[in-house]
Amino acid sequence: MKVAILQFPGSNCDWDAEHAVQDVLNVPAKRVWHKSGLPAETEAVIVPGGFSFGDYLRCGxxxxFSPIMLGLKEFVEKGGQVLGICNGFQILCEAGLLPGALVRNDCMEFRCLNQSLRVENSNDRFNQSKFGSAISLPIAHGEGNYRADETVLAELEANAQVLLRYEGNPNGSINDIAGIRNQAGNVYGMMPHPERAVEPHHPCQDGLPVLDAFLEPIRKNNPIELSAS
Amino acid sequence: MKVTVFVSPKTTVLDPQGAAVEQAMKSLGHETVESVRVGKTVTFEMSGEDSPEVRSKLDELCDGLLSNPVIEDYRFEIEEG
Structure with a gap:
């Protein structure tokens, strides 16, 4: 097993993520219950979307505090690569594995649409040469309004940690931020759902290059090298 | 003792819920209302007595689980008895 897909009570994009990774991109994947440990053979982790624990208290x-998060933190410290999608992004922010937080959409509505996104030149894997400068991906969230204080925001921009920005901001997110990475470059979070854009019958298939870029290092059996910026 | 934790969005963070409620208040004719913020309260019973140790445990609880220091502030009140 290469890709562990975490399952919390209320996760609902876990099967979609498994399908996209395993059936469409042919990389072995397994769903892992939040009370288990992270399997030793894990090479990459996806924290999928949904409404973990009913979004009670705050999303994520x-x-x-689920037991598997201890293993996930160790995995990240060792340089393991993690992608959080939607609620997964919110969980990674709450866990302090990504900076900032996601609050209620400024329009106070749940936004569900195929969203145009601008691709930023972030690092070797997530950049315009892989995806082109513009893609669209489905979004479906009520709390996708990214917030960070001025210092954190300045660091994100200075280190080119923004992966994706909204074209026509759907939720009030600061600097139109739709997805970010950590400074080391092994933890990624995004509100859009690449796993819902991989099949001919999906609204688009722009999720394929996004997931492919994330999986590239383990496909080559060559985990990413961490860089300081 | 009874503990009440008040969690509110930081003044520097946009509060869309507060803005929507403020709009509703104004549309009901309460034009003088301003700066509406919507937070939450969490109440619970706890054994023991008010002490610096208990307060430090409560800070830990509030900072880790009950509020997110990136976007929220909190305060708590303890009622003995």
């Missing part, structure tokens, strides 16, 4: 606030 309770999932952050």
């Amino acid at each position: 606030a309770i999932a952050r």
Whole structure:
């Protein structure tokens, strides 16, 4: 097994993520219950979307304390690569593995649409040469309004940690931020759902290059080298 | 003792819920209302007595689980008895 897909009570994009990774991109994947440990053979982790623990208290606030998160933190410290999608992004922020937080959409509505996104030149894997400068991916969230204080925001921009920005901001997110990475370059978080854009019958297939870029190092059996910026 | 934790969005963080409620208040004719913020309260019973140790445990609880220091502030009240 290469890709571990974490399952919390209320996760609902876990099967979609497994299908996209395993059936469409042919990389072995397995769903792992939040009370288990992270399997030793894990090479990459996806924290999928959904409503973990009913979004009670705050999105991701309770999932952050699930037993598997200890293993996930160790995995990240060792340079393991992690992608958080939607609620997964919220969980990674709550856990302090990514900076900032996601609050209620400024429009106060749940936004569900195929969203145009601008691709930033972030690092070797997530950049315009892989995806082109513009893609669209489905979004479906009520709390996708990214917030960080001025210092954190300045660091994100200075280190080119923004992966994706909204074209036509759907939720009030600061600097139109739709996805970010950590400074080391092994933890990624995004509100859009690449796993919902991989099949001919999906609204688009722009999720394929996004997931492919994330999986590239383990496909080559060559885990990413961490860089300081 | 009874503990009440008050969690509110930081003044520097946009509060869309507060803005929507403020709009509703104004549309009901309460034009003088301003700066509405919507937070939450968490109440619970706890054994023991008010002490610096208990307060430090409560800070730990509030900072880790009950509020997110990136976007929220908190305060708590302890009622003995």
